Amino acid sequence: MPLTRRNFVKQSGLALSVTVAGKTLCLTPRQAYAQGVAFTNLSQVEVDTLEAICERLLPGAREEGVAQFVDKQLALDPNDSLLFLKCFNVEPPYLAFYRSALAEIVRLSEATYSRAVADLDEASATRLIESLRDGTTEDWNGPPPPLVYHALRNDAVDVVYGTMEGFADLGIPFLAHIEPPAVT
């Protein structure tokens, strides 16, 4: 039977252990997004910015709960983190990286287009992302822009394609030896 987006609490491998109304629940980032689970590390502006930019980087990332995934990973010891950022030689804590990168993206968007990232039209969002990718951002005071581009782009890729559900969407077999566990 083909895997569907709904039956993936267990299999997605990115499920989050969250407390809602006094109960600990095990949710995928997608479910956590749908249920509006509170963030513990990122501020609302950071969440809005992360979701908006990741949605442009890979449409669908917002609904797959990219911000929920990143937020929960930021609470972990860096050696236990599952963030793509870990593959690069970035000095922990990773929250400092995200905080600084997202603040600069907010500032860049306001300075260049006089609006928040979430309100950018497609052409402006594309130019902003290209400037990150190509390292051509002006007056940038955060981590190297291409590294920010790679980190956020791959967070989006992880939640959209890196799960059992994502493989099913692509129509390729997952072939798990051990299914990724439900709780991070």
Place this chain on the structure above:
Amino acid sequence: MTQRAKVDVVVVGSGAAGSVYAAVLAEAGKSVLVLEKGADRKLSDLYSSQIWARRLKSAAPHVVEEGKDSIWYNFNAGHGYGGAAMHHYGVWPRYHPEDMLEQTRYGKGLDWPFDYEQLRPWYDQVQEDVGMSGDADKEIWRPPGAPYPLPPLPVFEHGRILARGFAALDLRTSPVPMAILSREYKGRPACIYDSWCDAGCPTGALANPLVEYLPRAVQAGAVMQPHSYVTRVLTDRAGKQATGVEYYDNDGVRHEQAADAVVVAAFTVENCRILLNSATGVHSDGLGNSSGTLGHYLMSHPAVSVFGLFKEETHCYYGVTGGQLFSQDGFEKDKSKDIFGSRQWEIGLGTKPNDLLGVAMSRADLFGNDLHEFVRHGVRHFGAMVGVCECLPHAANRIELADGKDRFGMPLARVNFNLDDYARNLWQQTADLGVQIFQAAGATEAWHSPPGGQHIMGGTIMGADRTASVTNEYAQLHDVPNVIIGGPSVFPTSSSVNSTFTAHAVALRSARHIAEHWGGLVG
């Protein structure tokens, strides 16, 4: 945490090299304690997921990287039982005789303190221990040695398609020498070719340390202790003998562990960092550094990933991560006035959609709907191989202590690494050739990655001359012989060959020597 009594041997690090030392010395009747900074891991913790694979990587403390080139520390370093070897790909070629005689043969690089013939029986023993698959006859470049105990792994569509490109350019391919089982071996199951090796193989088909040497060590009485972060090797007042190690537990509590001998097998950068941090009044520039070469001659293989799209479906998600075919055509080092160094190809790498070596990252420039379109097509029609190049040992490429400190107050490592023009030119030639091979195989599009660093070697190099090297031919510090160093940090040259088989063979040779000459070592 309980304070333990003095042991015969304390092994720092439970990865590829540490596991061999622990097994051999415990089986020789020594009391062995393995201190590992990361978590206690079991095969059943190895979830099939590129995302979860990152849990096996080391993130902290970070390494301060300077110089023009990166050694890709975080990609290469592991954390927890099994170390980086816990999710390595099992591509295990041997060093060639000329790799170990580079100064004598070419007037470049360094010589090893022993030659291939002296290492050969240890390669043979290791391949028997772990169960290697391959075809010694078809692997025409292979130095002499016993045939592989198991037949080669099969070749699937991905490998067959890329082989066309090699054939069209008159380049030869062979099965990959693999530390992966093509048949059941010693009660371990054969590989099922689902290509989750990067996430760690939980079945025991791939010879990670949890499969052979660590179980043997524990069976012989060795004790494993996780969450134990070693910061210094301790020495006696005269500085002639190591007396144990200093380590911190997860709660930040400092401990001293007394031992008659210390094996430092914490991987290249950490090996140097621990020894540099073990300076005393007698060893003021770091332990084992009377030659001034501790931390120097750092090497990393400049590697290029070659990618392409094909009309037919490649099934790139099948196979094993390390590749389906192998080639060392082009291994000769003296290529031209401007290009020096060997090269090899690992062909048809098992590829999943996400992560650093995944389909999406191969076109890191794409985003938005273009990225969706690329991934959706790519996961079916993608081809990948990697060209691995040699880099010469240079004293200027080095690991030092940085000003910053980690959470236990130990100085961070600072790395200064610059490839020479020989390696840069070799890398470019390899990248261009790789694209040509893909085109010859019929790729509709072919491209290559920027340079990446694979394997980290040097820093505590072996040598016959104690004024120009850190360790002797048995990987003992020249200055303090009851400190033994494990892992590729003892290699004086890099070859272009993946380092783990050789790290095992060198460790096995040294460990047996230590066991047989124990009286002389601690007496």
